[in-house]
Amino acid sequence: MPDDAIRCRGLHLELGGEAIYASLDFHVRDGEFLCILGPSGCGKSTALRLIGDLLKVDDGRVEVFGQPPGEAWPHLAYVFQSPRLVPWRDAVGNVVLGMQLRFGGMAKRDMEARARELLDLVGLGADLGKYPRALSGGERQRVAIARALSVEPRIVLMDEPFSALDLNTRRRMRSGIVSIWQRTGKTIVFVTHDVDEALVLADRILLFSGKPTRVLETIEIAEPRPRDLDTSPALRAHRERLHARFEMLESRQAVKLRTTHPRRGSEPCSEKP
Ligand SMILES: Nc1ncnc2c1ncn2[C@@H]1O[C@H](COP(=O)(O)OP(=O)(O)OP(=O)(O)O)[C@@H](O)[C@H]1O
Ligand SMILES: [Mg+2]
Numbered sequence: 499m500p501d502d503a504i505r506c507r508g509l510h511l512e513l514g515g516e517a518i519y520a521s522l523d524f525h526v527r528d529g530e531f532l533c534i535l536g537p538s539g540c541g542k543s544t545a546l547r548l549i550g551d552l553l554k555v556d557d558g559r560v561e562v563f564g565q566p567p568g569e570a571w572p573h574l575a576y577v578f579q580s581p582r583l584v585p586w587r588d589a590v591g592n593v594v595l596g597m598q599l600r601f602g603g604m605a606k607r608d609m610e611a612r613a614r615e616l617l618d619l620v621g622l623g624a625d626l627g628k629y630p631r632a633l634s635g636g637e638r639q640r641v642a643i644a645r646a647l648s649v650e651p652r653i654v655l656m657d658e659p660f661s662a663l664d665l666n667t668r669r670r671m672r673s674g675i676v677s678i679w680q681r682t683g684k685t686i687v688f689v690t691h692d693v694d695e696a697l698v699l700a701d702r703i704l705l706f707s708g709k710p711t712r713v714l715e716t717i718e719i720a721e722p723r724p725r726d727l728d729t730s731p732a733l734r735a736h737r738e739r740l741h742a743r744f745e746m747l748e749s750r751q752a753v754k755l756r757t758t759h760p761r762r763g764s765e766p767c768s769e770k771p
Contacts, residue, residue, distance in 0.1 A: 503528040503653055503685040504549055509558035511544065518544055520710035521558070526653075531679055531686045533696035535740070536706030537747045542689040546655045549687070550574055562653065572600075575651035577659045581642035583630040589617055589641050590626050596645035609648075616644040619678060636667035643678065653685040660695070672698050676723055693740045697733050698725050705743060708751050714743065 504526040509519045518541045526532045534542050547553040548560050551567035562570030575596075583592045593613035597604060617626055620640040630638055639659060646654050656675075660668045676699060679686050690696055696703045697719065705715040717736060727733050 501528045502526065503530070503563060504687070505559070505561045506545070506548070507559045507561075509548065509560070510556045511541075511548070511553075512556060513544070517710040519555075519558075520712070522712055524704055524713050526685060526687055527702075528652075529683055529685055531676070531688065531699055531701045533700035533703045534687065534689045534706060535691060535693065535696045535703055536711070537708060537744065537751055538691060539751075540706045540708055540747075541711045542691075542706060543657050546576070546657055546687065546689060549653075550576060550655055572649075573652040575646035575649050575654050577639075577642050577646045577654060577656040579658045579661055581630075581638040583638055583641055585630050588627045588629050589622055589633070589644075590614060592630070592641050593617060593645045593648050597648050600649040612648055613644065616647050617641070619647070619681070620644045621674065634667070635663050636671055639663065639671065640674070643675070647678070647682065647684075651684065653687065656686060656688045658689055658691070661690070661692070668695075673724055675699070680723075693737055693744065694727055697727060697736055697740075703740075705740065708747050708754070714747075 502525045506522060506524050509522040511518045522541075522545075534545060536542050544553065548555055549562060549567060551571050560567050562573060584595060587595060590610055590613045593616060594606070594609045597609045597612065614623075614626055617623060617640075620643050622637060622640055622644070625633065625637060628637075630641075633641065643659070659675075660671045663671060672695060675686070675688075678684075688696075688699060700717075700719050703715075703717040703719065704713050705717070706712075707714040717740075719733075719736070721730055721733055725733060727737060
């Protein structure tokens with residue numbers, strides 16, 4: 499498709515002697531909010547690392563706006579599970595640091611102005627001068643989102659960015675990221691293993707299988723936003739089906755683990771206190 503932001507075709511990858519992907523294919527449309535959902539260890543983070551040029555495939559092709567990842571990195575920014583802020587810089591300083599690393603020559607005054615604008619966008623307009631130790635977990639993660647947006651990426655890769663937060667903060671962050679996405683028009687690739695999170699956020703969900711991983715199912719979510727899982731029969735039906743598929747994937751994984759490592763998971767812990 500001409501309007502694809504990312505195309506992954508026939509990906510083959512082995513890590514530690516194990517086939518992670520045998521022939522993985524997927525694409526991400528320009529401007530789309532795509533969620534990648536799948537069991538632990540199936541290769542969700544690895545897919546982001548391949549797109550972000552942090553890892554190379556053994557075979558197959560990754561294209562970002564038609565370019566290999568090594569050339570496309572200026573279009574990309576990452577948000578990780580932990581915010582990775584430097585403790586000696588305040589919120590503005592942390593966002594500026596992202597820009598300094600990407601565009602060394604930009605005037606500091608312009609970087610600070612952009613940082614303030616973006617911190618305002620993520621709802622931290624009143625906390626510009628706070629240091630990470632004075633920010634909550636959710637606020638720190640919002641600084642990390644502002645830092646990612648500050649380098650003006652066309653694509654933001656998010657790897658379980660809210661999984662370390664408490665349930666209420668996570669809910670607020672989800673609606674926050676949807677409104678940021680709607681206001682900025684970025685393409686977002688968001689990895690999660692939380693079915694409800696994917697259903698609330700995504701235009702499209704890719705369900706990854708167990709290894710060697712492929713796309714087991716693609717679900718288009720047409721429900722308008724903001725979404726409420728409790729009141730939408732369509733979302734509840736997706737949730738039930740996805741939970742059932744997840745259980746199946748996880749039980750297969752457990753069987754595989756018992757076959758490969760017969761002592762793991764089937765015996766009580768024998769470690770001495
Ligand atoms: N550097 C490495 N060397 C060997 N194996 C690796 C390496 N990096 C990842 N793996 C393996 O690749 C597989 C996929 O890892 P990945 O981190 O992508 O999983 P994930 O789907 O993101 O899991 P989770 O939901 O737990 O974060 C796992 O089995 C992991 O152990
Ligand atoms: Mg991961």
